Amino acid sequence: MAENEKHEETRQEIEKEEELLEEKKEVEEKAKLDTKDEKKIEKEIVSGKKTEEKVEKEIVKEHVVEKKKDFKKSGKGFKKGKRGRFQKEEIDLSKWIPKTQLGKDVVAGKYKTLNEVLSKGEIILEPEVVDYLVPDLKDELIYIGGTPGKGGGIRRTPTRMTARMHKSGRRFKLTALIVVGNEDGIIGIGRAVSNEHRVAISKALAQAKLNVINVKRGCGSWECNCGGKHSIPYKSQGKTGSVKIKLSPTPTGVGIVADNETKKIIRLAGVNDVWVKAFGKTSTRINLAFAVFEALKNLSNTKGDI
Numbered sequence: 076m077a078e079n080e081k082h083e084e085t086r087q088e089i090e091k092e093e094e095l096l097e098e099k100k101e102v103e104e105k106a107k108l109d110t111k112d113e114k115k116i117e118k119e120i121v122s123g124k125k126t127e128e129k130v131e132k133e134i135v136k137e138h139v140v141e142k143k144k145d146f147k148k149s150g151k152g153f154k155k156g157k158r159g160r161f162q163k164e165e166i167d168l169s170k171w172i173p174k175t176q177l178g179k180d181v182v183a184g185k186y187k188t189l190n191e192v193l194s195k196g197e198i199i200l201e202p203e204v205v206d207y208l209v210p211d212l213k214d215e216l217i218y219i220g221g222t223p224g225k226g227g228g229i230r231r232t233p234t235r236m237t238a239r240m241h242k243s244g245r246r247f248k249l250t251a252l253i254v255v256g257n258e259d260g261i262i263g264i265g266r267a268v269s270n271e272h273r274v275a276i277s278k279a280l281a282q283a284k285l286n287v288i289n290v291k292r293g294c295g296s297w298e299c300n301c302g303g304k305h306s307i308p309y310k311s312q313g314k315t316g317s318v319k320i321k322l323s324p325t326p327t328g329v330g331i332v333a334d335n336e337t338k339k340i341i342r343l344a345g346v347n348d349v350w351v352k353a354f355g356k357t358s359t360r361i362n363l364a365f366a367v368f369e370a371l372k373n374l375s376n377t378k379g380d381i
Contacts, residue, residue, distance in 0.1 A: 171203045178204055189261060193289045202284035209257050214280060215339040217252040219360040234272055235361075251275040252364055255283045256343025260304075263287035264340070264368045266361065290344045291374040295324035303327070306348045313369030316362035317355035320370045325350050336360055340367045 173179045177192070178201045186192050189208040192199065199205065205212060220232035234249040248268050253276065256262040265283030269275035293308030294301050306324040313320050320337075325348045331338045333351035341349060357363050 166203070166206050168203060168207055171207070173201065173203070175200050177201070181207055189287065190289055193287070199285050199287065202281045205255075205263075205284040205287055209261060212255055212257055212261075212284075213343060214253055214255045214283070215343060216276065217254060217336050217339065217360060217364050219250065219252045219364075229358075234275055249275045250361075251279040252361060253279040253283045254340050254343055254364070254368075255280070255287070256340075256345070258343055259345045260290050260292060261287060262290055262340070262344040262368070262371060264364060288372050289375065290346070290371050292346060293324075294327075296326045299326035301327065304345070307346060307374055309374075311370045311373045313366045313371075313373055315365040315369060316359065318357055318359065318362040318366045319354040320363075320366040321352040321354075322370050323350040323352070324348075336364065337367050340364060341371070344371055346371075 171178075173182055177186075177197050177199065180186060181192075181204050186208065189205065192204070192208070216233050218231040218233055220235035221229035222232060224230045234251045236247055236249055238245045238247050240246075248270060249272055250266065250268050251272070252264070252266050254262065254264050263283040263286045265279045265281070265286055267275050267278030267282055269278060291308060292304040292306070294303050294306050295308040295310075296306060299306075305327050307322055309324065311322045325332070327348055329348045329350070331341050331347070331349055331351070333341065333349075333353075334357075337351055337353075341351070351367075353363070353366075355362075
């Protein structure tokens, strides 16, 4: 115990010494900058080229640019997001000016929820409509790309890169796929292509908000029969390309029995318990995601008043 205490004391002393040295360096650097600035001001004022105010403004601008460069080099200010979660900028709806009649009606208070808009069959042409009516909307980035790993297999990437040959060489394009939802019956999916990662992701996010649907939930399992909304009311299926998805209702506590990318979509739709069966080439993540989305959409395609 005594040895540990000694080690801690020595470590604290070393840390204090390092902090004092850093403070001294900062003070010395500031003093050097101040002396340089004073010499600049004196030279330019004596020559009569500029006034004191102009010189001071230029020096302030130079310091701001230097701080920005240091800020970028240090890597501060960029938070690491969770896997699959896109770090988006905050949307300021106070500056939004609606261009469509639906947007004007939403701002006027004619529609209070997104379910009212979807039940009337209105076509959403502005993503801000969804942001306005569903402020707690969440998004997930589906990992559709892949690069060959060291030991075989695929290392998944957020965007899929495709190339086409040209006279000047290869030209690349990036495809992004995003799913949005409020975990309470609303889900949307969007895909977009661009030459840059950030542009492709932002375009896919806007497209997902335009493709929003309402998911019918319930408890269709004979084992549970609780009458809640933790699962789906009956079986459903969807197909895109060679991928076919079958959804079956389950009792409470089973969870979402599927792969991670399918779980992202179903969880955002507000379904907590479901069995998922997949057929075809499920390694093509785009077809897999759209097949799951179609299966959820087909829950609303029923005959009669079910």
